[in-house]
Amino acid sequence: MKKMTETQLAELETDLNTIRDEVLADLGERDARYIRRMVRLHRSLEAGGRIMMPFGFIPPVFVAATATLGIAKILENMEIGHNVMHGQYDWMNDPSLHSQTYEWDTVCTGDSWRRTHNYEHHTYTNIIGKDRDYGYAVLRLTDDEPWKPWHALQFINYILLSVFFQWGVGLHELETEKLRSREISWREKLPFLKEFARKGGRQAFKDYVFFPLVTFPVAPIVLAGNVGANLIRNLWSSTVIFCGHFTQDAETFTEEECEGESKGHWYLRQLTGSSNFTGGRWLHILSGHLSYQVEHHVFPDLPAHRYPEISGKVQAVCRKHGIHYNTGSFAKQYGTVVKRVLRYSLPEKLMGMARAA
Amino acid sequence: MLAKNTQHKALHWLGRQLFNRNDPEAFFDPLLERINPMWVQEYTPARVEQVLSETRDTKTLVLKPARRWSGFGAGQHVNICIEVDGIRRNRTFSLSSSPLLWQEEGLVTLTIKRLPGGLVTNWIHDHLQTGAVIGLGEAFGDFQIPEPAQPVLFIAGGSGITPVLSQLETMAAQDYRAPVTLLYFVRTRDDVIAREKLLALEARYSALTLNIIATNESKEPRYLRDRDLDAVPGIKARQVYLCGPKGLMDLAQNLLYQRGFAEEDVHSTFFSVGKADLGNETLGGEVQFEGSQLEVGSQGDASLLEIAEAAGLTPRYGCRMGICHQCSCRKTTGTVINRLTGQASGPGEETVQLCISVPRGPVSLDL
Ligand SMILES: Cc1cc2nc3c(=O)[nH]c(=O)nc-3n(C[C@H](O)[C@H](O)[C@H](O)COP(=O)(O)OP(=O)(O)OC[C@H]3O[C@@H](n4cnc5c(N)ncnc54)[C@H](O)[C@@H]3O)c2cc1C
Ligand code: FES
Numbered sequence: 001m002k003k004m005t006e007t008q009l010a011e012l013e014t015d016l017n018t019i020r021d022e023v024l025a026d027l028g029e030r031d032a033r034y035i036r037r038m039v040r041l042h043r044s045l046e047a048g049g050r051i052m053m054p055f056g057f058i059p060p061v062f063v064a065a066t067a068t069l070g071i072a073k074i075l076e077n078m079e080i081g082h083n084v085m086h087g088q089y090d091w092m093n094d095p096s097l098h099s100q101t102y103e104w105d106t107v108c109t110g111d112s113w114r115r116t117h118n119y120e121h122h123t124y125t126n127i128i129g130k131d132r133d134y135g136y137a138v139l140r141l142t143d144d145e146p147w148k149p150w151h152a153l154q155f156i157n158y159i160l161l162s163v164f165f166q167w168g169v170g171l172h173e174l175e176t177e178k179l180r181s182r183e184i185s186w187r188e189k190l191p192f193l194k195e196f197a198r199k200g201g202r203q204a205f206k207d208y209v210f211f212p213l214v215t216f217p218v219a220p221i222v223l224a225g226n227v228g229a230n231l232i233r234n235l236w237s238s239t240v241i242f243c244g245h246f247t248q249d250a251e252t253f254t255e256e257e258c259e260g261e262s263k264g265h266w267y268l269r270q271l272t273g274s275s276n277f278t279g280g281r282w283l284h285i286l287s288g289h290l291s292y293q294v295e296h297h298v299f300p301d302l303p304a305h306r307y308p309e310i311s312g313k314v315q316a317v318c319r320k321h322g323i324h325y326n327t328g329s330f331a332k333q334y335g336t337v338v339k340r341v342l343r344y345s346l347p348e349k350l351m352g353m354a355r356a357a
Numbered sequence: 358m359l360a361k362n363t364q365h366k367a368l369h370w371l372g373r374q375l376f377n378r379n380d381p382e383a384f385f386d387p388l389l390e391r392i393n394p395m396w397v398q399e400y401t402p403a404r405v406e407q408v409l410s411e412t413r414d415t416k417t418l419v420l421k422p423a424r425r426w427s428g429f430g431a432g433q434h435v436n437i438c439i440e441v442d443g444i445r446r447n448r449t450f451s452l453s454s455s456p457l458l459w460q461e462e463g464l465v466t467l468t469i470k471r472l473p474g475g476l477v478t479n480w481i482h483d484h485l486q487t488g489a490v491i492g493l494g495e496a497f498g499d500f501q502i503p504e505p506a507q508p509v510l511f512i513a514g515g516s517g518i519t520p521v522l523s524q525l526e527t528m529a530a531q532d533y534r535a536p537v538t539l540l541y542f543v544r545t546r547d548d549v550i551a552r553e554k555l556l557a558l559e560a561r562y563s564a565l566t567l568n569i570i571a572t573n574e575s576k577e578p579r580y581l582r583d584r585d586l587d588a589v590p591g592i593k594a595r596q597v598y599l600c601g602p603k604g605l606m607d608l609a610q611n612l613l614y615q616r617g618f619a620e621e622d623v624h625s626t627f628f629s630v631g632k633a634d635l636g637n638e639t640l641g642g643e644v645q646f647e648g649s650q651l652e653v654g655s656q657g658d659a660s661l662l663e664i665a666e667a668a669g670l671t672p673r674y675g676c677r678m679g680i681c682h683q684c685s686c687r688k689t690t691g692t693v694i695n696r697l698t699g700q701a702s703g704p705g706e707e708t709v710q711l712c713i714s715v716p717r718g719p720v721s722l723d724l
Contacts, residue, residue, distance in 0.1 A: 027443070028442040028443045028444070029442050029443040030443070031443060032440070032443030032444075033443075036387055039387045040387045040388055040391065043384070043385055043387060043388045044388065047385075087671055090671035091443075091444060091671065092443055092444055092445060093444055093445040093446070093673070093674065093675075094445050095399070095673065095683075096378075096383060096386070096399065098673055099671070100648075100672075100673070100724075101673075103377040103378060104377065105377060114648075119649075119650065202374050202377070205374055206374055206375050210371075210374070210375070
């Protein structure tokens with residue numbers, strides 16, 4: 001990681017705080033209108049998808065219905081749920097958009113997400129051994145993690161994780177790696193498992209039991225469409241999230257580096273551990289503006305639609321301090337993610353030999 | 358009835374499963390609001406039918422709440438919510454109309470005075486227009502007329518007349534059979550709220566004696582004095598209702614208690630947070646926010662809500678004065694003092710209102 005003195009870090013902190021304060025002072029009507037528009041769009045897509053689905057025996061309608069519901073889920077998870085739960089809209093004092101009570105349309109419970117994502121991942125971003133989002137305990141993405149033989153097949157794990165992403169995220173807090181190593185006991189995880197079963201059951205009931213049943217004669221079509229919509233959402237959100245931290249230049253950190261770190265150092269870590277991708281307005285919206293992962297990690301509780309507006313200022317701060325601002329086209333960034341998954345399936349030694357040869 | 362109830366419960370359960378929220382009926386609100394704001398389910402919508410000017414700084418809103426609203430008793434208040442610059446604000450006002458108007462015409466009125474520097478009251482005066490829809494909570498408060506009839510004395514000041522208006526209308530309509538006196542204090546004659554209504558009431562309801570007193574028209578301010586009370590026939594037997602600025606309320610209470618009134622015969626409604634005297638309590642302490650893994654110290658009479666906000670948290674809140682319970686939160690350990698009553702809580706797990714709870718020693722919250 002780039003080395004900076006404490007004075008430089010303090011200056012970095014002041015520079016970024018200035019950007020943050022400007023946005024905070026300007027929050028109001030415009031942001032409220034934006035998020036409400038997104039909510040309205042989500043409600044319309046959700047209703048539209050569900051209504052079209054039973055007519056899915058007509059193939060183009062099936063495609064339209066599945067895509068509509070899939071996009072509804074993406075919009076709700078990424079641009080609404082994720083961002084609301086970060087507290088981006090708490091200042092509106094609207095109970096339906098409050099971070100602590102929001103519950104989203106996915107298996108992971110809001111509470112579990114607030115603990116594992118908002119707290120663990122955003123505090124310990126990319127610290128190997130502390131940020132369990134880094135590789136989700138199934139992918140080896142750095143040589144800091146010792147190689148084990150099963151890593152050789154991790155590309156299969158990667159595909160499975162993407163396909164079943166909502167279940168993977170839902171079970172994330174189970175900390176299976178710690179259960180396996182007996183660091184924690186199943187008994188400790190009982191309350192979590194109960195909550196997981198409740199929410200997972202609720203989601204499965206809705207998409208795989210209730211809606212197919214109420215449209216009984218076409219149940220298989222509705223079931224297939226709902227599975228398809230969830231799959232679309234799983235693939236898209238996992239891809240977006242992987243592009244945020246697992247790209248080639250996104251750095252990782254050790255626990256020692258970060259012990260007793262200052263806020264400035266935390267900022268530096270967020271800047272260098274995250275990566276953006278470029279694209280059109282709707283690509284950004286459908287990624288919940290996680291395409292501005294750098295801005296999001298520096299300011300997780302500013303309304304996400306503000307990230308494009310402040311991106312220029314963040315880049316200027318990066319230039320001033322000589323920090324690499326990691327961005328590129330979606331295809332390029334995703335390519336480096338795939339490469340990274342493949343590359344670290346092999347041990348360091350082997351990679352070293354390959355390079356020497 | 359039972360079947361209907363069960364059906365409702367089953368639907369509600371299903372709604373929770375489908376929409377992932379405890380108030381599933383509000384799921385489509387953002388869409389409904391666009392089509393017809395009166396269809397919103399999260400709160401009771403109320404349409405502004407008329408805005409009437411009372412005095413230089415007071416307006417009366419005539420509202421038509423959605424029919425599902427539960428109604429109210431004379432003298433009760435409501436919380437309204439209004440969005441100002443993207444932020445939802447909750448404020449409390451007394452219903453100034455009689456419940457009969459609601460029962461017969463589906464209308465209620467709020468009489469709202471501009472508070473200098475106040476955010477919402479000024480916004481209402483400057484921006485709220487006929488046709489707009491605001492949010493209404495359920496009515497609350499126990500500032501209610503004695504049944505069966507007993508002699509009554511109202512002492513009101515300024516905008517404190519609002520719950521009294523509702524009560525007088527109700528009493529006149531049901532021909533409340535006991536002497537009723539109103540001592541109404543205003544700054545100047547121009548500041549009398551609902552003058553026509555009061556005069557009409559006096560004319561039509563013979564039990565009512567009306568005495569409007571301007572405090573600031575003479576060189577020396579003319580406040581409530583013992584002689585005003587002497588002039589009320591049979592004052593000893595009256596139930597007294599006070600509503601107005603703190604100065605007037607304190608003065609009236611002193612005069613009444615000196616006359617040997619019992620506390621239960623003097624009823625007060627406060628329009629602002631009456632702070633209990635926490636003078637000789639040692640307050641403050643370490644507050645632990647367990648959900649956010651944060652611990653901060655506090656000193657003096659800062660409320661848990663203020664402490665949380667100073668620490669960068671954003672708990673839910675509404676009125677910020679102990680009325681609406683929006684800010685309720687689980688306290689796991691520690692003792693808090695209620696700012697309004699000065700009473701100490703138990704040390705164990707319970708729900709507290711953040712906005713009026715002041716820590717005494719270490720406190721842990723599920724926040
Ligand atoms: C039970 C009850 C019934 C009521 N009934 C009525 C009624 O019928 N009619 C009526 O007119 N009123 C009534 N009120 C009073 C009414 O609720 C208040 O006037 C209203 O809430 C003020 O809202 P606001 O947004 O205008 O003021 P706010 O912005 O909330 O300000 C409140 C006060 O704080 C001051 N202030 C604001 N910001 C700050 C700051 N940053 N620092 C320091 N001070 C600040 C303001 O100057 C003002 O004096 C009632 C109150 C209660 C509790
Ligand atoms: S905010 Fe209304 S009771 Fe605390």
